[in-house]
Amino acid sequence: MNKKLIPFYVLVLSIFLSSCQSNSKTLASDSADSTSATQNVEESSSDEPEKAETQQKGGKKANAAEILARPQVPILCYHQIRNWVSTDGKMGKDYIVPIAEFKSQMKMLADSGYQTILPDQLYNYLVYGTKLPKKPIMLTFDDTKLDQYTNALPELKKYGFKGVFFIMTVSLGKPNYMSKAQVKELSDAGHVIGSHTYDHQNVKKYQGEDWITQIEKPTKTLKEITGKDVNYFAYPFGLWNKEAIPELKKRGFTSAFILAEKRDENDPLFTIRRIIASGYWNTRTLHNSIVKSF
Numbered sequence: 001m002n003k004k005l006i007p008f009y010v011l012v013l014s015i016f017l018s019s020c021q022s023n024s025k026t027l028a029s030d031s032a033d034s035t036s037a038t039q040n041v042e043e044s045s046s047d048e049p050e051k052a053e054t055q056q057k058g059g060k061k062a063n064a065a066e067i068l069a070r071p072q073v074p075i076l077c078y079h080q081i082r083n084w085v086s087t088d089g090k091m092g093k094d095y096i097v098p099i100a101e102f103k104s105q106m107k108m109l110a111d112s113g114y115q116t117i118l119p120d121q122l123y124n125y126l127v128y129g130t131k132l133p134k135k136p137i138m139l140t141f142d143d144t145k146l147d148q149y150t151n152a153l154p155e156l157k158k159y160g161f162k163g164v165f166f167i168m169t170v171s172l173g174k175p176n177y178m179s180k181a182q183v184k185e186l187s188d189a190g191h192v193i194g195s196h197t198y199d200h201q202n203v204k205k206y207q208g209e210d211w212i213t214q215i216e217k218p219t220k221t222l223k224e225i226t227g228k229d230v231n232y233f234a235y236p237f238g239l240w241n242k243e244a245i246p247e248l249k250k251r252g253f254t255s256a257f258i259l260a261e262k263r264d265e266n267d268p269l270f271t272i273r274r275i276i277a278s279g280y281w282n283t284r285t286l287h288n289s290i291v292k293s294f
Contacts, residue, residue, distance in 0.1 A: 059128050067126045067268045073117065074294040075138040075274040076286075077234075077259065078102075081151040084279070096279040099151050104283045109137060110159040112287070118162055118192050119232045123255055126269060137290070139163040140257065140274060142196055142234055144171040149182050156191075166196035166234035166257075169218040180225050187226040194232035195219050195253075204241045211247050219251065231255070238274075245270045260293065 062070075079095040081102045088096060097105070115133035122138060124130035139156070141148045144167045156163055165186055171177040178186075187193050197203070197214045206214060215233075222230045231254045235244075238259030245267045248256055256270040264271040275293050277286060 061127050062129065064266055064268055068263065068265065070126055070129075072273060072294045073122055073125070073132065073136050073138060074114075074290045075140060075257070075272065076277045076290070077257075077274040078139070078141045078148070078152065078277050079143055080145050080147055080279075082147045093279045095276070097277055098279065101279075101282065102152060103155055105277070105286055106155045106159055106161065108283045108287060109161075116156075116161040116163070119164060119194070119255060120192075122272070123269070138274075140166060140194075140234065142166045143200070144168045144177045144183075144196070146176050146178055146182075149178050149186070153186070162191050164192045164194055164232065166194045166232075167218075167222060168196045168198070168200050169221045170199040172221075183222075184225050187228060192232065193222055193226050193228070193230065194234060194257075195222060195230050196234050197236055200236040202237060202239050203235050203244045204239050206244070206247070211251070215247070215251055233257070240271065242267075 078097060081097050081099060083098050084093055084096060112135065114135045114137040117132060117136045117138055119138075121130070121132060121136075125132050139161060141152065141163055144165075148165065152163070155161075163186075165183070167178075167183060172183070173179045183193060195215065195218055198218045199214075201210070201214055203214075219230045229252070231252065233248055233253045233256040235256060235258055238261065240256070240258055242264065245256070245264070248270060254269065255272055257272045257274055260273060260275050261271070263273060273294075275289060281289065
């Protein structure tokens with residue numbers, strides 16, 4: 001080889017080695033950046049549920065028209081779960097579902113794929129559009145009757161159902177009504193306790209101190225029993241008026257339930273529809289009523 005060319009080849013080799021070293025550093029840097037990016041994705045993914053919850057709490061609330069446009073969730077209203085007796089009148093039997101029929105109804109709901117939801121879930125669905133189970137249903141029980149605890153509760157447990165119990169506080173501990181301890185047990189088991197006034201007086205007739213007697217004091221009593229806020233209210237007889245809604249809002253309620261009437265166009269959250277599960281209905285009639293009414 002020509003000795004004059006040796007310095008030239010040395011120079012080329014030196015440049016080549018320098019370039020390889022530089023590329024190696026770049027690849028190492030890219031690899032580190034890639035690892036860092038992967039870690040960021042994983043961290044972002046792990047934080048997603050918390051992020052979603054924050055967005056829901058701070059998200060934009062639906063207006064009345066948007067709430068009314070959402071498909072209604074079937075909500076059943078039960079009163080007494082017991083067998084008829086000779087002293088039950090024709091009208092009274094409408095509110096008394098025989099035990100065997102109630103069992104059949106709960107089995108039908110479970111076999112049909114219905115899943116019970118609670119008022120918080122319903123509220124988030126109506127206000128924020130939060131998803132619900134494919135076939136949601138809400139089971140509500142009015143008036144504090146003891147047979148709801150002795151006869152209905154075992155059937156709810158059998159199918160993993162949860163219910164909403166609207167309590168009349170005047171009845172607590174009286175014969176054939178639930179005790180404070182039983183109401184606390186329901187709450188501790190994941191059922192929701194709502195207010196149904198002190199002694200079932202028509203809300204449309206309330207004036208002045210009635211709001212304290214019928215709403216404020218009973219709500220305080222229920223909170224003391226359960227240790228939880230009471231956010232949901234059921235109107236006695238399903239009767240309501242526009243004047244009642246701001247009074248309920250003032251006292252911390254977020255929703256209220258009527259019966260099978262038209263919802264208020266301005267305050268649909270305080271006129272959520274339910275249908276009474278009639279004691280005269282068989283299981284098939286109940287199913288048909290759920291489908292047609294909602």
